[in-house]
Amino acid sequence: MMALDTGRAPSPIEAQLRELREWMTTIGKPALEIRLCAPRGFCAGVDRAIQIVLMALKKYGAPVYVRHEIVHNRYVVKGLESRGAVFIEDLAEIPAEHRAQPVIFSAHGVPRSVPVEADARKLFYLDATCPLVSKVHKQALRHLRAGRHVVLVGHAGHPEVIGTMGQLPYGSVSLVETVADAQAYAPQDPEALGFVTQTTLSLEDAAGVLDALKRRFPAIAAPAAESICYATTNRQEAVRQAAPGCDLFVVVGAPNSSNSRRLVEVAERSGAARAVLVQRAAEIDWDMAEGCSVVGLSAGASAPEILVDEIIGAFSERFCVALEIAETTVEEENFPVMRALRGTELAPSDLAFLHGQA
Numbered sequence: 001m002m003a004l005d006t007g008r009a010p011s012p013i014e015a016q017l018r019e020l021r022e023w024m025t026t027i028g029k030p031a032l033e034i035r036l037c038a039p040r041g042f043c044a045g046v047d048r049a050i051q052i053v054l055m056a057l058k059k060y061g062a063p064v065y066v067r068h069e070i071v072h073n074r075y076v077v078k079g080l081e082s083r084g085a086v087f088i089e090d091l092a093e094i095p096a097e098h099r100a101q102p103v104i105f106s107a108h109g110v111p112r113s114v115p116v117e118a119d120a121r122k123l124f125y126l127d128a129t130c131p132l133v134s135k136v137h138k139q140a141l142r143h144l145r146a147g148r149h150v151v152l153v154g155h156a157g158h159p160e161v162i163g164t165m166g167q168l169p170y171g172s173v174s175l176v177e178t179v180a181d182a183q184a185y186a187p188q189d190p191e192a193l194g195f196v197t198q199t200t201l202s203l204e205d206a207a208g209v210l211d212a213l214k215r216r217f218p219a220i221a222a223p224a225a226e227s228i229c230y231a232t233t234n235r236q237e238a239v240r241q242a243a244p245g246c247d248l249f250v251v252v253g254a255p256n257s258s259n260s261r262r263l264v265e266v267a268e269r270s271g272a273a274r275a276v277l278v279q280r281a282a283e284i285d286w287d288m289a290e291g292c293s294v295v296g297l298s299a300g301a302s303a304p305e306i307l308v309d310e311i312i313g314a315f316s317e318r319f320c321v322a323l324e325i326a327e328t329t330v331e332e333e334n335f336p337v338m339r340a341l342r343g344t345e346l347a348p349s350d351l352a353f354l355h356g357q358a
């Protein structure tokens with residue numbers, strides 16, 4: 001059951017909204033309940049990756065190069081760019097005179113060829129791969145060492161999938177995306193298979209694909225630990241509980257953020273009349289919001305809370321908003337940064353851009 005957290009003291013934003021609602025009622029704005037999912041937004045892996053970039057900027061000075069978007073969110077990327085991070089897709093883009101500056105690998109992980117290339121180019125790199133993605137890499141390698149062909153359940157082209165496939169020698173891993181793929185899959189040795197999954201899949205979709213694989217290949221070995229991460233599981237569960245009865249469900253996240261897109265699907269499947277992915281309040285289609293009385297709200301693991309506040313603010317300009325916190329669990333995960341950066345202290349001003357301050 002969804003726990004609507006109504007028995008505690010209101011937070012400052014809730015108190016402000018209550019006052020605003022009372023005032024708006026007097027001027028005839030329509031009432032709206034926003035069900036705000038908790039947990040939502042930043043996970044421990046994203047938090048760690050952003051800290052790594054900020055700490056590297058502090059310790060080594062600008063520029064700090066980052067291979068691929070450190071996390072899939074333009075607001076975060078732009079904020080880091082304004083502090084001296086330079087985002088690149090190819091290590092060859094780093095000018096020779098900046099080789100001593102660090103290059104950071106994104107939270108999604110990279111193929112083994114990337115650190116090898118960095119070494120060959122004599123670059124100094126810091127790997128911000130989320131520890132839970134690294135764990136999937138290790139599980140895949142464990143299958144390989146046990147003589148199994150690896151089946152990776154995930155989405156083609158996603159950087160995490162490219163990174164996981166790139167841990168293994170060519171030909172030793174197959175990507176399966178859908179139930180239809182699992183039904184058509186023809187391995188060389190059906191008795192020597194092991195699977196892992198992308199960390200950000202829909203739990204429901206992954207279960208369907210894995211059921212199909214297990215039905216066809218009963219000997220397929222599972223990884224020692226669940227590959228879909230705690231943050232994906234918790235955000236999807238919170239949306240699943242909050243979605244029934246919502247006229248509209250808004251997920252804050254980027255179109256290339258896999259976990260955010262999955263939240264939209266979960267909301268639609270769990271009873272929201274419709275669900276949309278938006279990056280900023282400016283993307284909300286207000287015609288769609290007209291006539292709504294209950295709106296669900298969540299954010300993908302790479303979306304900062306400031307963007308959630310912005311969405312609530314935009315709804316509050318048009319509706320008398322009552323905010324209900326739909327909390328399903330409390331997260332306490334925290335991943336430490338690598339040894340090279342330990343002891344580099346971040347001041348509140350370093351993180352201010354994530355709270356909307358310059």
Ligand code: SF4
Pocket residue numbers: 043044045046107130131132133199200229230231232259301
């Ligand atoms: Fe790590 Fe999960 Fe966050 Fe991805 S979504 S960075 S795997 S905690």
